[in-house]
Amino acid sequence: MDTITIKDIARALNLSTSTVSRALRDSYEINAETKRQVVEYAERLHYRPNPIAVSLKENRSRVIGVIVPQIANLFFSQVINGIEAVAYNRGYHVSIFQSHESYERELATVQQVVARKADGLLISLSSNTVDVSYLRQLQEKKLPIVLFDRASKDLDVPSVTADNFAGAFAATEHLIQMGRRRIAHVAIPASISIAQERLAGYRFALEKYGIPYDENLVRHAGFGPNEVEPIVNDLLIQSPDAFFAASDRLAIGCLATLKKWNIAIPGQIALIGFTNITVADLLDPPMTTVEQPALEIGQVAAGRLIDLIEGKQKTVSSDPVKIATRLVIRASTQAGL
Amino acid sequence: MDTITIKDIARALNLSTSTVSRALRDSYEINAETKRQVVEYAERLHYRPNPIAVSLKENRSRVIGVIVPQIANLFFSQVINGIEAVAYNRGYHVSIFQSHESYERELATVQQVVARKADGLLISLSSNTVDVSYLRQLQEKKLPIVLFDRASKDLDVPSVTADNFAGAFAATEHLIQMGRRRIAHVAIPASISIAQERLAGYRFALEKYGIPYDENLVRHAGFGPNEVEPIVNDLLIQSPDAFFAASDRLAIGCLATLKKWNIAIPGQIALIGFTNITVADLLDPPMTTVEQPALEIGQVAAGRLIDLIEGKQKTVSSDPVKIATRLVIRASTQAGL
DNA sequence: ACAACGTCCGGGAACGTTCCCGGTAACGAT
DNA sequence: ATCGTTACCGGGAACGTTCCCGGACGTTGT
Structure with missing residues (x-):
């Protein structure tokens, strides 16, 4: 009743559907005048090819x-x-x-x-x-x-x-250069490829600066809404002097938890995020981040x-x-x- | 070569496509045994109906x-x-x-x-x-x-x-109750329906508390990346004591610009946002917001x-x-x- | 004059479904 | 024996395209 098809055009112009189809796709074997008629009529009735039919025919979309x-x-x-x-x-x-x-x-x-x-x-x-x-x-x-x-x-x-390895390396190296030595790493679930890459970058930086790797300083957090806080709390027992968070969400969670404990940032603990958050420099304090493009x-x-x-x-x-x-x-x- | 169709099943089981189709949709007029065969075979070959074909036929998706x-x-x-x-x-x-x-x-x-x-x-x-x-x-x-x-x-x-009207009203009323009188409103483009509703809520609150509406305190900001800052700068000339920002983006923009000017929040100017940002209470200072559900x-x-x-x-x-x-x-x- | 070719167009199958319209058995009732 | 049911199933059109195949007509070359 409303969507107009190639058949309607064919009927109206007394042509076959093949001809209309070819005219619309500007085939060389259609008379210029015929093409004009078809195109004009199609235009006028706002003909739009049915992508579903095309997909079915062409097997692509x-x-x-x-x-x-x-x-x-x-x-x-x-x-x-x-x-x-x-x-x-x-x-x-x-x-x-x-x-x-x-x-x-x-x-x-x-x-x-x-x-x-x-x-x-x-x-x-x-x-x-x-x-x-x-x-x-x-x-x-x-x-x-x-x-x-x-x-x-x-x-x-x-x-x-x-480049997660290089990013994590840069983050960790930066913390080390700022005098931090016990750097906690809040990582994303180990099943995700980038978690391993970031962890590797972190470890490589430690190694380069002769800091022993302490697995007690590394914890993986899932995607639950309240998963970060207990992990941060656990890590705090290890008395770290810096947190390297492996994602937006985790960095924000770390920040919130550290604030809850009234821990001075960066006074007592430094914090760095791996993120794309645009508000990073409006946070309290403005947060150092590794930005992903x-x-x-x-x-x-x-x-x-x-x-x-x-x-x-x-x-x-x-x-x-x-x-x-x-x-x-x-x-x-x-x-x- | 790979995707298996109803025809393949029909051929393999020596049935017609109609029968297979009906068997798969559990029609009452198909023998139980036949159904079983069809369903089993379909299962085994991982048959999936082609949604494109169905859409074409049924005119829905x-x-x-x-x-x-x-x-x-x-x-x-x-x-x-x-x-x-x-x-x-x-x-x-x-x-x-x-x-x-x-x-x-x-x-x-x-x-x-x-x-x-x-x-x-x-x-x-x-x-x-x-x-x-x-x-x-x-x-x-x-x-x-x-x-x-x-x-x-x-x-x-x-x-x-x-409920944009009520939300904007509540925000403005809150500012008034906190002693603010010259409340600037950074609005979203006037073409958007909610801009008008929020503006109306803002005006209604002013009216209720006998504060004259000053159109110099209201400015609309578009979606450009650097549109907010000049607008805030302009509004500052009107020496407001509060900003009511009509969206996430604008509230963040206001905050950033006010900080740039080293304006104390809420000391000199109060700020309230209309937003859904989860980090609102991690900002410096934590930002009062009207949250939309x-x-x-x-x-x-x-x-x-x-x-x-x-x-x-x-x-x-x-x-x-x-x-x-x-x-x-x-x-x-x-x-x- | 006739073959050969170019130009232009239509018929119809196909893509994978659904569904209408039929048809064939078997079986009990009349 | 005939009829009406019931239980199953197949043929084929249709959805809107594209494209292969073929055909009619006119023009050109020899």
């Missing part, structure tokens, strides 16, 4: 699916902005989904996205995803996939991440994916791309005591 | 489209979480899109979503959208639509928003939309739903001077 653990996270939302910018420019639509850190939701969402014939997949793994075999299967079925931020060592898929990660990841989709990538070199981080020094890591 | 101006905004991302929670429970998939505060992108995105046969639309208007006729047309074509947060008075569509807004909006989709809403009463806000008092509005 010009849509790329993006799956992140959480959208309410500035890092991911900025990555998405980067993705959209390049995807849009190159003629792709972007559909965004959340896994909510759940393997089941991630799996279901990916299946759905694939069933809807997305041309490619951009995904950051949920923290509860250990079994990535479903992604391997998709990969074997030639579905273009690019991982970002949270990659997986079990998967030979192109990935784009921040979220936007750029998104842009690069989307670019690689689309290259893959369009077959520009002859060599499917799945060498991971690492984007440099940036240490922004603020008050929370000044020399203390 | 069990997908609801969500369009927000910006995802990198805690308010919207929390609303989305609310939406997803109920949508998921009721058997709908959610596709998320951003308009980036652009009318053209919004229009294009909505068209795309509609063309893909979304069953309904949940949308928060971009600040540059003045012409909502395209939405009216969709509404006339019986597409279920629910607006949230940013509604439009030109549109007779169900909407779910925070973002999650609930999302839940209610999704609920209404799905009711609409499933025709449970006999009366299409488009009376707007208003969800109460909550005033959280922190240090930034203590009595000054």
Whole structure:
């Protein structure tokens, strides 16, 4: 009754659907005058090709699916902005989904996205995803996939991440240079690839400066709402003189807990976050952070994916791309005591 | 070569596609034994119905489209979480899109979503959208639509928003009760519906306490990255003793600018934000805020939309739903001077 | 004059479903 | 024996496209 189809045009102009279809796609074998008529009529009735029918026919959709653990996270939302910018420019639509850190939701969402014939997949793994075999299967079925931020060592898929090792190294080195020696590390769940990279950077810095690694100073925190506070409390028993938090959320949680105890920052304890929070310098005290180039990660990841989709990538070199981080020094890591 | 279809099952089991289709949907007119065979075989080969084909046939998709101006905004991302929670429970998939505060992108995105046969639309208007006729047309074509947060008075569509008037009133009243009299209001673009509601609440509070309304104390700020600072600077000329910022972003901008000028908060100037920022009490100083129930807004909006989709809403009463806000008092509005 | 070619167009299958319309048995009731 | 049911199942159209195949007509070359 309302959406106008190619058939309607054909009927109205006394043509066949084939002719109309070809006229609309500007085929060489259609008379110029006929094309004009068709295009004009289509224009006038606001004809829009039905993408569902096209997808069914062509087995593709010009849509790329993006799956992140959480959208309410500035890092991911900025990555998405980067993705959209390049995807849009190159003629792709972007559909965004959340896994909510759940393997089941991630799996279901990916299946759905694939069933809807997305041309490619951009995904950051949920923290509860250990079994990535479903992604391997998709990969074997030639579905273009690019991982970002949270990659997986079990998967030979192109990935784009921040240089977490270097970032964590820089953070830890900075703390050491500011005279800290007992540096606690509040890490994200060990299942996530970047947790290990950041931990490694942390350890490497300690090693370089001859500080023994003390595993009592390292704790992993999950994504529960009140998980950070008890962990910080535990760590405080070890009398650290600095906290290195491995994410936005954790840094904020550390800050809140330390304040609760009336611990002077950086007087007694220095604090550094691994984050993208824009309000870092409005906090009390302004917080030193390792900034991840979220936007750029998104842009690069989307670019690689689309290259893959369009077959520009002859060599499917799945060498991971690492984007440099940036240490922004603020008050929370000044020399203390 | 890989995705298995109903035809494959039919061929393998020597049945017709009709029978297989019916068996899979558990039709009463299929023999129990046949059903068993079909279901088992389908299970074994991991058969998944092709949602594209189903959409084409049924003219629906069990997908609801969500369009927000910006995802990198805690308010919207929390609303989305609310939406997803109920949508998921009721058997709908959610596709998320951003308009980036652009009318053209919004229009294009909505068209795309509609063309893909979304069953309904949940949308928060971009600040540059003045012409909502395209939405009216969709509404006339019986597409279920629910607006949230940013509604439009030109549109007779169900909407779910925070109670912006009451929230702004409470904020302003609080400032007045703390002894402030020259209360500056940094508002969001006047084109957005909630800007007017918040302004009205602000004015009503002034009126109630016999404070004359001074239009020099009210300025609207757009979404540019550096738009807030000059506006705050301008307002400072009017020597205000309080700032009421109408959004997250603006409140943060005010705070940053005031700090730049070394203005004591709340000593010289009090500050209150209209926001959802979780770090409000970690800021320097902890910021008093009017909190919007973002999650609930999302839940209610999704609920209404799905009711609409499933025709449970006999009366299409488009009376707007208003969800109460909550005033959280922190240090930034203590009595000054 | 006739083949050969170019130009322009239509018929119809196919993508994977659903569903309407039928049809065939078997069986009890008349 | 005939009829009406009931229980099952298949054929095929339809959703909106694209594209292969083929055909009609006119023009050109020999």
